[in-house]
Amino acid sequence: MAIFSVYVVNKAGGLIYQYDNHVPRTEVEKTFSFPLDLVLKIHDEKVVVSFGQRDGIRVGHAVLSINGVDVNGKNTSEGKEILEYLKDPANYPVSIKFGRARLSSNEKLMLASMFHSLFAIGSQLSPEVGSSGIEMLETDAFKLHCFQTLTGIKFIVLADPRQTGIDALLRKIYEIYSDFALKNPFYSLEMPIRCELFDQNLKGSLEVAEKAATFGPVS
Amino acid sequence: MTVHNLYIFDRNGTCLHYGEWNRKKQAGISKDEEFKLMYGMSFSIRSFVSKMSPLDMKDGFMTFQTSRYKLHYYETPTGLKIIMNTDLGVPNSRDILHQIYSTLYVEYIVKNPLCALGDTLQSELFNSRLDSFVRALPFFSARAA
Numbered sequence: 601m602a603i604f605s606v607y608v609v610n611k612a613g614g615l616i617y618q619y620d621n622h623v624p625r626t627e628v629e630k631t632f633s634f635p636l637d638l639v640l641k642i643h644d645e646k647v648v649v650s651f652g653q654r655d656g657i658r659v660g661h662a663v664l665s666i667n668g669v670d671v672n673g674k675n676t677s678e679g680k681e682i683l684e685y686l687k688d689p690a691n692y693p694v695s696i697k698f699g700r701a702r703l704s705s706n707e708k709l710m711l712a713s714m715f716h717s718l719f720a721i722g723s724q725l726s727p728e729v730g731s732s733g734i735e736m737l738e739t740d741a742f743k744l745h746c747f748q749t750l751t752g753i754k755f756i757v758l759a760d761p762r763q764t765g766i767d768a769l770l771r772k773i774y775e776i777y778s779d780f781a782l783k784n785p786f787y788s789l790e791m792p793i794r795c796e797l798f799d800q801n802l803k804g805s806l807e808v809a810e811k812a813a814t815f816g817p818v819s
Numbered sequence: 820m821t822v823h824n825l826y827i828f829d830r831n832g833t834c835l836h837y838g839e840w841n842r843k844k845q846a847g848i849s850k851d852e853e854f855k856l857m858y859g860m861s862f863s864i865r866s867f868v869s870k871m872s873p874l875d876m877k878d879g880f881m882t883f884q885t886s887r888y889k890l891h892y893y894e895t896p897t898g899l900k901i902i903m904n905t906d907l908g909v910p911n912s913r914d915i916l917h918q919i920y921s922t923l924y925v926e927y928i929v930k931n932p933l934c935a936l937g938d939t940l941q942s943e944l945f946n947s948r949l950d951s952f953v954r955a956l957p958f959f960s961a962r963a964a
Contacts, residue, residue, distance in 0.1 A: 604873045624873055658875050700875065707870065714867050721860045722885055727823035727842040727904050731887035738882045741874040758871065
């Protein structure tokens with residue numbers, strides 16, 4: 601059971617807060633000889649596996665480090681292109697670490713506004729009258745829960761599919777937001793939340809929600 | 820419990836089939852536009868989900884629900900997408916969508932040499948079989964729950 605991350609999106613679709621609570625690391629390091637038996641390609645300024653799965657390396661995994669040194673986007677730490685580096689037999693054997701690419705803060709902003717419009721389309725395509733937007737989205741790896749307040753702020757929680765008590769947690773986060781972000785005299789509406797008390801309280805309630813399978817009623 | 824409607828898309832985004840049973844609200848746009856919007860939404864959700872996921876996924880996106888309805892999504896490795904909207908009480912019906920694919924689409928469309936793939940499904944037989952299949956679902960009748 602785990603709660604993966606929390607997103608807060610303002611009514612215009614801008615990401616104003618993001619917190620990664622539990623990021624499962626799936627990293628595999630392996631030594632390869634020439635030629636490489638994986639097909640790599642550049643995608644979004646990262647080198648990712650496009651074909652060939654073996655020993656825990658999956659399609660979509662990105663190159664994280666080469667010979668123990670972290671890569672820098674699509675370049676090695678020395679600034680050479682990774683794909684060029686791996687074409688040269690002189691550089692083998694080489695040890696490459698693969699894993700799921702971490703989201704950059706830009707990507708998080710993009711995904712948040714993407715969800716904002718998906719939420720709206722979900723309600724427009726409804727076959728029933730008076731439908732809200734997407735409240736829960738389920739995949740085999742995680743469940744996304746979204747709670748939209750009357751003022752249009754969306755609280756989004758990504759959690760394990762089996763995690764319970766998320767509805768209560770979302771309302772608790774709303775309460776924390778009202779208490780610590782909105783009552784902060786230095787906070788301007790719709791802007792990113794940078795407030796220590798908000799962080800602390802959010803972390804606290806995530807811990808409580810993770811421990812108790814059923815989160816108690818909001819006090 | 821009830822089934823609202825069902826969309827079948829091919830891998831290029833063409834709407835092959837649309838069936839409607841208990842739909843109370845229309846989208847307010849032409850059907851053509853609606854199919855594009857639906858396909859676009861499912862396409863974006865797939866990409867959203869694959870980036871958002873903290874773990875590697877097998878099936879990927881399966882369902883979402885709003886306050887009034889639940890959308891079930893099923894995609895075959897060849898890119899055929901089946902989307903069914905039901906009310907909230909219906910449990911995960913991946914196997915039912917798979918059944919629509921394997922016992923109806925493959926049997927009456929793929930095995931019919933006169934059905935051009937990638938075009939709107941014209942087969943009378945397919946349409947009537949799909950209709951009776953959906954009507955026979957245990958959660959079909961409007962107020963069975």
